Amino acid sequence: MESTVSVSKGVFLFPNGFKRTKKYKKKLKCNLNECLSKDPWYETFKRNWELIESQLKELHEQTYSVLLNDIVNYVKLINQEYEYDTLEGIISSATLLTGVNQPDHVNQFLALINKISEEVTPHVAMINSQDAQTVKHLVENTVWQLIHGQDVLDNSADEGFDNDIPQFKIKKNQCTVKTLLNWYEAKYKKHSPKKQKCANLKKALVIIIPDFESFNCNVLQDFVMIISSYVQFLPIVLIFGVATSVSALHKSFPYHVSSKLLIKVFHSHPSHVYMNQVLEKIFLTHTNPFHLSGKAFELMTDVFLFYDFSVTGIIQSIKYCMIDHYFGDNIKSLCCPRDKIEEAVNNLTIYDLENIRQLLSFRPFLEVQDCETKIGLFKDDDFFREVLTKELYKLHDYIHSFYLCIRLLSVFVKDLPKNTLGKTVRELYIKCSMESVTNNAQSYRDAIQLLKFQSQMQLIESIKNALKEINSFLQADTLVKPLRSTPSKNNLHNISLKNDLGLDFAKTIRIHLLTFLRQLENASNETSVLTNTVMDTENDVENVNLLGNRYKLKEKLLKATRVEKIQSEYEMIRLRFVSYLEEVFTKGLQPPHTQTFHEIMFFSDVSSVKKQIVGSPRGAIHTALSNPIHYLQCSCCRLDSTESISDSLPDVCIAYKLHRECGKHINLYDWLQAFAAVVSPDEDDECRYQDITIQVRFTRAVSELQFLGFIKTSKRKTDHVMRLTW
The missing domain is CATH 3.40.50.300 (P-loop containing nucleotide triphosphate hydrolases)
Incomplete structure (x- = not known):
């Protein structure tokens, strides 16, 4: 029997002596990690994500350790007894x-x-x-x-068992x-x-x-x-x-x-509790160099709350945003921990420095400087590197104070009635990062007003919780490197920098909170002394003749109501404390988009990732069937308009376009005739209607549309199908 003859039909391969070379195999072994391992942005992304993964693993073990131990102990008890x-x-x-x-x-x-x-x-x-x-x-x-x-x-290792099992x-x-x-x-x-x-x-x-x-x-x-x-x-x-x-x-x-x-x-x-723990302990912290803007963070939480309740999903969405933030841009290698800033700045090329100068947040910083400093920032790369390093340290200090103030604000407002600002840290972060809440938000002013009426015990408890938050921040930053003291070069001393945030800001708040706590604990809450004016009005009221001087009596009573009582010691301390909190929040809760070079640390390109994170399957299917070149990228599917039909389109696309021209009920025979006329326009009507190949292709296309949910069989007419979409 010949090599190409067999009982059943088959495909026969003739190599014709062709052999693949070893060099061709070596080229196929190149993977993504090897291609990108030398890029600074990829190294920074990989290092930061590995840190996040280790934190996620540790948090997962802490969260579910008690639950898993209880189940395992229950199984142990059953196994033993x-x-x-x-x-x-x-x-x-x-x-x-x-x-x-x-x-x-x-x-x-x-x-x-x-x-x-x-x-x-x-x-x-x-x-x-x-x-x-x-x-x-x-x-x-x-x-x-x-x-x-x-x-x-x-x-073989267990005692008491036979080896011949x-x-x-x-x-x-x-x-x-x-x-x-x-x-x-x-x-x-x-x-x-x-x-x-x-x-x-x-x-x-x-x-x-x-x-x-x-x-x-x-x-x-x-x-x-x-x-x-x-x-x-x-x-x-x-x-x-x-x-x-x-x-x-x-x-x-x-x-x-x-x-x-x-x-x-x-x-x-519950899933929302675990989600809050993941966000507050890992992503909403100053130790994580990558941060989401308010709109991007709101998108992530909305997908979680309105779609799937999946913590894994929100973590993968943040990872996708992180990849999009770093990908192909070496200036994003500056989005790194504090101790890696100097190394990252020194590794930047001239092209990278020029890209940093084109950032939108660099222009307001430049307008503040004098002419000589402006020239140095554009002409002298070494000078610009030093300024960039100091500004990045300043940005890290701002992030430290920003998250600290958010957590302090959460401590003081989470128990207020109506929860005008929200109960969780993530809700406060969204509001504070999108706008200046201390200047524009009515909810913030309402919360401050309610703080002025808090009881003594509740305010003392809130201050104690705030001190716990500050102590946790200070413990995490024991090894934080201070601001680098670089030698003054060119006109560096003329640049206006504010170094009043960061660790010093947190330590100052801690000292003031301890002072207010000591004063509030020892303050008296009793008010029994009135002003002399009040006492005089009471004596005058007694001497007024009620029958003949009703007008004078009315005046005296109105004056008595306008006189203010002397505030208690607790009320005076409370007013001073609330005013101090307003100063702290005004200073530390400025939105991120007001900071210089915030584009390096904060991801804000929501439109580029929204389609990938929030899928729209119906829209994607409609695009694929009405305009297949959008996904296939082939010249044969090119159309003059999305409404036109060509015989080069896939069969399911032709059937879909034809069914959109019909009403609620579609006659299968008429549909087949229209399909055959598009597929074989040059043949005679009788030939193409009787062609078995066209019938099979049409049947398969109709089955695919039925599987996708566009049509269904009709019980009223056996030769009709019902259209399900309009």
Whole structure:
């Protein structure tokens, strides 16, 4: 038989002696990291993101450590005190209320699996809803994972086990609960009474169902009943991940099934609480060199609150903004920690310095200087580097004071009635970074006015909380490098710089708060002394003849109401304290866009990332079907207008354009005729209507439109379809 002859049709490859060279293979090995590893912006981005990832990992462990430890201790207790003869088919189970933030569940359950595998048992199976469409698939996947997936026991190292334990090599379709029982009995053999210690080495079988609401109720009911018949011989523990509430579990299981479960409930943190922790402890801090503008930050939080409640999603969105901020721009290498500023400035090229001079925030700074200094900033690169270094240090000091004032403002206003400025730090950050709240916001003035009526105990408690925030800032900045003292060169001494922010600003606030706290704790809150004018008016009122001098009596009473009482000691200190707070907030809460070179540290290009972060699938599908060249970028799909039709377009695009010309009900035969006329315009009508190829192409295009949700079959007319979009 010849090499190109076979029983079935096929494709035959003839290499013709062609061999790929080794040089061609080496070129394919170049990846993104190797290509960009030498760029300053990429090195800075990679270093900063690795720092953020380490902080996120540490925060995740702190947040879920208590919850995971409770679940693991519960499984340990079951594993140690399991009595197989007295359970009577009752399955020990744990219900973890995870909340609706589904994308965040993966890491949470993976951490739970790792912790259980390390501390309790290696026999852990996690079954998702897509892998358990029927009871057969659910049992097969569960048994397969328990036998093969998580088996990490080293039988030769454990005492009391025989080295000749048979190894189970079975196919997946042979996995049943009976097979699991045989495997478990073979793995943990019964020993003689002299070796009772070996009985305690038996490990529990943990089955995790992370998305309980997505499962078919009947499948889970049958699975629970099957397990309950074997629970006397197998120490099985079920862990359910419930996104809504415990009532969902009771509604899904009837009484004869729920009675087989011994349920213990564990509560996870709500998604918005975890989101606030991530933002306030990692991204809304002065230690992170990358910052979002008010509009960009508002976009991230709106996507979280109105779309998916996913903390993972908001972290990835911020990462995308961070990549867009750094990508291809070496001047963004200055967006680095404080101790890396001098090195980054020295590595800038002349082209990079020219790009920095073109920043919009550089012009207001330039207008303040004298003529000689302006010339030096444009002509002398060394002089400009020194000025740039000092301004970046000043910007870091501003960021330090800005976040400190935001947290202080949050401490004082979060308990006020009506919450005019918001309860959380992220809400205050959005308002303070978008406008000058101390000058323009009515809500800020209302909050300050309410502070003037606070009680003594509440104000003292607020000051104590504010001192805790300042102490945490100062502890984090013990190793912060002070402002570099550079030798004066050219006209550097003529530049107006304000170095009253940063650590010194925080220390000054701390001293003043301690002073006010001591005064408020010792202040008296009693008022019993009136002015002499009040006492005189009271004597005059008594001497007035009520019958003949009513007019004089009225005048005396009006004067008495206009006289002010002497304020108590606490009220006088409170007024001084509130006025001091206004001065602090006016100085420290200036919006970022007022600072020089703020474009280096703050990302504000919201329009460029909004389409990628907030997807619009319907708009993208409409664009792809009406104008496919937008995505395909091919010359054959080029059209004079989006409404025109060409035979070179994909079939689904032709069918979509034709269906838009129809009404609510579309006749399939007329649709086919129009489709054939576009696809084969040169052929005769009878030939193209009878062409099987055209019919197959049309049928496939109609099926794709039905899958996309543009049409559906009509029950009123068998040869018509109904249009679903207008």
